Amino acid sequence: MDNNNVMLIDGMALLFRGYYANSYGGYIRKTSAGLPTNAVYGFVKYMLDAISRFKPTHVICCWDMGSKTFRTEKYDGYKANRPDAPLELVPQFDLVKEVVSSFNIPNVGIAGFEADDCIGTLARKFESDDTNVHILTGDHDMLQLVTDRTRVIIMKKGASNYAVYDAQTLLEEKQLTAAQFIDLKGLIGDTSDNYPGVKGIGEKTAVKLLLEYESIDGIVANLPSLSKSVKAKIESDLDMLHLCRELATIKCDAPIDCAVEDSLWRPDPDKVREKFLELEFNSLVKEISAFHSVVA
Incomplete structure (x- = not known):
């Protein structure tokens, strides 16, 4: 299994980033039927860029499942300062999961836990099978998950701009383990x-x-x-x-299971094309043949 390289995607981090990167000047991309798609569009661009850059063999996307978690039970104020999601983003929460599924990527989330806990749990599980793990996020909290086999990719401002942390980089740059x-x-x-x-x-x-x-x-x-x-x-x-x-502390023993063999990065271009056409992502439809070479 040593050649496996699993990418664990922090779904909300990419979706929110996609939303704000594609809503400048107040313009929100929508389908002709009026469905907002700007966040999903940005999400897909970020995801495909990272996959072509880091070339994972397997991909899994992890999600928060509502605001109530074991952390809010311990401390009422936890994340209590978060504003409500922008109205145009709300319908895109379900939509993005449909798009992820169209790539044959598993959507993983569990009530009472955050995406971080799912990512931590899966990273530890796959590491113990001698698999290399890349975590794609914008959240520095994930740096606590760095090990000899797990790297954390922090998305920085601008397209294709990443900071990749392994144990050595972490010590050099942050002075901490x-x-x-x-x-x-x-x-x-x-x-x-x-x-x-x-x-x-x-x-x-x-x-x-x-x-x-x-x-x-x-x-x-x-x-x-x-x-x-x-x-x-x-x-x-x-x-x-x-x-x-x-x-x-990110929990690395959440009650979750996703077998590595269920997450092989082998999307069906026809299935993806169909979803892109439905969402009127016409410029991305043209890129399908290009990303097909990423999966070949």
């Missing part, structure tokens, strides 16, 4: 996910503490050695620190 990323989030919180971390501790201080004491456990065990102000901040927010670490 994958596991320390979880503890970093525990210490500083995450404004986009709306959990606070320790009040008054910023990234610079957090990284310094982790470089010295390796982990939150190491920091807590050495509280007497810390400066008076840092010690006071951590002591007054100790429960929140542990909760935030828990919220930041």
Whole structure:
């Protein structure tokens, strides 16, 4: 199985990026019947670009399944700051899954868990079968999943612009190991996910503490050695620190299964063409013969 290279796609990350990249100036791409398709169009462009660049043998797309998860049960405020999705995006949530299915790519999601947890679980499962994994996302939280066999591809601004992280790149660029990323989030919180971390501790201080004491456990065990102000901040927010670490941790044992053999990247061009014509993606229809060479 060593030649297998599975790409796990963070579906929402690509879909939201596709929406905002294709709604500038207020123009939203729609079919002649008035169905908005701008986000799905962007999603397909991003997905095909990444597949042609990283040449996976297998592809799986993971999705969030609603806003209630085990994290919102632990902490009411989790992601409570997120605005509602734009109206034109709402009908595209189901539509994009139809498009993914037209490529014969499995759509994976499970109620009560986030796409991150599905991705983490599948990455660990495939790694144990000696398979290489690429995770395609825009979310730096995924960096905690980097291992010898799993790389995280962060989509950056602009087309075909990626930062690829393996364990070595992570240490060189961020000074931290994958596991320390979880503890970093525990210490500083995450404004986009709306959990606070320790009040008054910023990234610079957090990284310094982790470089010295390796982990939150190491920091807590050495509280007497810390400066008076840092010690006071951590002591007054100790429960929140542990909760935030828990919220930041991607679960790698979600009750999910998707066999690698069900995700072989071998789309049927006719099936895809039919879907593209239905959505009036005429410029993409012309590209089908080009991406056919990606799958051949």
